Amino acid sequence: MQELILLVVGTALVNNVVLARFLGLCSFMGVTTKIDTAVGLGMATTFVMTVSSMIAWGVETFLLVPHDLAYLRTVTFILVIAAVVQFTESVVRKVSPSLFRTLGIYLPLITTNCAVLGIPLLNVHDKFNFIQSMLNGFGAALGFSMILAIFAGLRERLALAAVPRLFMGPPIGFITASLLALAFMGFSGIHTN
Template sequence: MKLILIFISAALINNFVLTYFLGICPFLGVSNKTENAVNMGLATTFVMTLTAAVTWPIYYYVLVPFNIPFLQYVAFIIIIAALVQFVEMYIKKASPSLYRALGIFLPLITTNCAVLGLALFMVMREYGFLESIVFGFATGVGFTLAMVMMSGIREELEFADIPRHFQGISITLIIAGMMALAFMGFAGLIRG
């Protein structure tokens, strides 16, 4: 039950993009085509789940016993960078077609603050191992959802008549604001 709550909370109610503002760079940068948005979302979800699964044991079995949790930022960012590199190498070898589809997006994930944010939130909220994995996956799902919705709106937007100064980033941000308002409606899903 708790796992389901964590999933719904991370994917919808506390959507990383729309309530914590994490992962805004790819959200604005890669959301102009639905196809790209889906690929980026899937790659990020994969890395996030993996990050949760790797950073949790490292934090609780290496950093805490050696009494060096203050090194967590350095440790986490190195783990994430290494993970992304390994995932890239593995996909390149295992599935060249997927690699071509994701290609440029993979390295970008290292600097996606949602991934580091995920590891930090996981430690702050003291999730267990299984909870962390669910949390990582749900966060990825929420990120993908926001990306795909935004890209759908932006594809329609190309035909809209927007005032000149609002074109580009500005209108995208205002739409994101409206999406954030809409997502607030999910807050009623869970009480307390």
């Protein structure tokens, strides 16, 4: 149990998908202008990333490896993720059409980015079992959502700050992100010789 908790915490904080692995930067910069949409999108991405990691593990274990089709891994995982996104959208619509319409107005329901593909590939690389793959996907998504929310809060403050004209918009956003990445490096500890 302790190993599973450490896996989630390590993936969320130490190997943060945005600040340590530099994945999902398009969503990171695109939807972090408002904290509410960032939190909502974070939840949607968490669902998609976790379910994708689980299904990709099943596809890898029961289809690609037994049939020696590992060279099709990336293409297959892209298909899996596309199917999971469509499945999620369909299920939300079936579960509650009003919920689906409300979320559709304010949140992008197509929640896929390179981080969603990167995590299942990392799961294969690290030879995780089913539960480890699921928790690694969840931890990565948790870290992604946390960074979205933190960064959205920072950008809401930046919107009120007197930023030099040349640095307005994405430039000051990336500078802030780099400082945030430096802060998160602290979670990996300081190595001394």
